[in-house]
Amino acid sequence: MTPRQACLACLDREPPALFEAALWVAAEHDESLVPQQVLRDFSGLTQQVSCGLPHLPANELAQPLLRRLGELDFHEDDSSPLLPRSALLDQVLLRRRGQPLSLALIALELAQRLQIPLQGVNFPGHFLLRVPGADHLLDPSSGRRLYTRDCRELLLRTLGPKAELQASHLQSCNPRQMLQRLSRNLRSLHTQAQEPLAALKDAERVLLLGQPNLVDHLARADIYRQLECPQAERYDVEHALLLCDDTAQRLLLSERLRQLRATPELH
Numbered sequence: 001m002t003p004r005q006a007c008l009a010c011l012d013r014e015p016p017a018l019f020e021a022a023l024w025v026a027a028e029h030d031e032s033l034v035p036q037q038v039l040r041d042f043s044g045l046t047q048q049v050s051c052g053l054p055h056l057p058a059n060e061l062a063q064p065l066l067r068r069l070g071e072l073d074f075h076e077d078d079s080s081p082l083l084p085r086s087a088l089l090d091q092v093l094l095r096r097r098g099q100p101l102s103l104a105l106i107a108l109e110l111a112q113r114l115q116i117p118l119q120g121v122n123f124p125g126h127f128l129l130r131v132p133g134a135d136h137l138l139d140p141s142s143g144r145r146l147y148t149r150d151c152r153e154l155l156l157r158t159l160g161p162k163a164e165l166q167a168s169h170l171q172s173c174n175p176r177q178m179l180q181r182l183s184r185n186l187r188s189l190h191t192q193a194q195e196p197l198a199a200l201k202d203a204e205r206v207l208l209l210g211q212p213n214l215v216d217h218l219a220r221a222d223i224y225r226q227l228e229c230p231q232a233e234r235y236d237v238e239h240a241l242l243l244c245d246d247t248a249q250r251l252l253l254s255e256r257l258r259q260l261r262a263t264p265e266l267h
Contacts (some may be wrong), residue, residue, distance in 0.1 A: 003028040004205065006035075007179070011209075016175040019089075019109035022102075022182060026088040028201055029186075033090055042093075045106075046113050048072060053114075061116045062131045066107055066143030072096070074103060076141035084189040084198070087182060101127035101182055104140035122173040122181060123151070125158025130172060137170070180209035187219060196226045214243040234260040 001009070003024045010021035019042075023035035052068045053061055077086040077097040085091035089105060092098030098106075104120055104127050111118035121128040121137055128146065129138040137146040146154065152165045173181075187202035203220040206212060221236035237260060241253045 004208075007205075008208070011175055011179065018175040018178060019105055019112075021175070021179055022089045022105050025179070025182060025186070025205070026090045028205075029084070029088060029198055030090070038090055038093065042109070045072075045093075046110055049110055050114055058116050059131060059133075061114070062111065062118045062129065063138060063143050063145065065110060065114070065116060065118075066129075066138060066140060069103070069107060069110075070143060074098075074106065076100060076103065081192060082189060084186060084193055084195070087185045087189055099127075099185060100139070100141050101178070101185060104129055105178070105182070107140050119172040120178050121170060122177055123169055124155060124163075126154055127178075127181070132172075176209050180206055183209060184216070191219070191223065196223050199223050200227070212239075214240050217243065230260050230263040234263075 007021045007024035007028070010017040010024060020035055020039060023033070023038055027033040027035055049065060049068050049072070052071065053064050056064070073096045075097060077092075077095075077099060079086070079097075082099070085095065086097065086099045087102050089098075089102060092102040093106065107129065108118055108120060110116075117132050119130045119132060121130050123137070127140065128151075129140050130136075131138070135147070137151060138144070139146060144150075148165070151170065155163045155165050155169065183202045183205040187199050187206060190196075190199035190202060200220070200223050203216070203223055206216050207220070217236040217240040221233045221240065224230075224233035224236065234257065237253055237257050241250065241257060244250050244253060
């Protein structure tokens with residue numbers, strides 16, 4: 001079974017093995033990585049976290065869990081530029097630095113093992129967490145509580161002054177959605193790091209995990225262009241055109257498609 005197949009198989013379990021699936025994503029980029037060994041080692045972190053939690057009901061332990069991770073030096077990666085290691089889960093565990101989603105995946109696995117209710121929230125630009133039924137969200141990077149006003153301010157900081165908070169931004173998400181977002185993060189980071197073959201693996205996984213959007217097809221098309229694969233690029237541009245409802249962008253895509261169709265096939 002390939003790392004990709006193992007990743008998808010983890011998501012098909014009941015309940016889905018999200019943390020292990022994310023490790024198989026990392027294994028797709030590092031053939032020496034053994035996810036089962038990381039899972040065994042993770043028991044030590046679980047014990048460290050558990051020993052530092054206060055004696056409270058389970059539904060009040062999510063924020064202490066996140067603060068305990070902070071005490072153990074797990075923080076958001078603020079290096080510039082960000083590298084793929086900030087999203088590859090084995091590297092995040094090793095360095096104790098990562099993107100909010102990667103830190104959230106660690107917190108969610110700990111919460112599951114310690115029977116603490118916790119859910120992922122696919123908030124734009126900065127992944128968040130929620131205790132079911134709570135009137136606030138939690139920042140996986142700091143454990144800070146975020147109420148509606150805080151969420152609106154966070155959205156403006158990450159997406160710009162024209163962004164508007166919507167109810168969909170605050171909804172919980174499922175394991176496939178989280179892994180698709182992780183794959184999008186990695187696609188972007190590998191592209192920025194000028195690693196197109198690695199980025200292509202992530203771009204392909206994005207399309208396997210859920211309904212792709214316009215940006216997903218354009219991102220893969222750009223990777224294929226960098227790899228000088230015009231026919232594969234054309235496939236994604238065609239699909240992007242079908243999803244595009246902006247007149248100006250449709251004209252640009254149509255012209256790009258015309259040029260690609262004029263590109264002679266290599267034999």
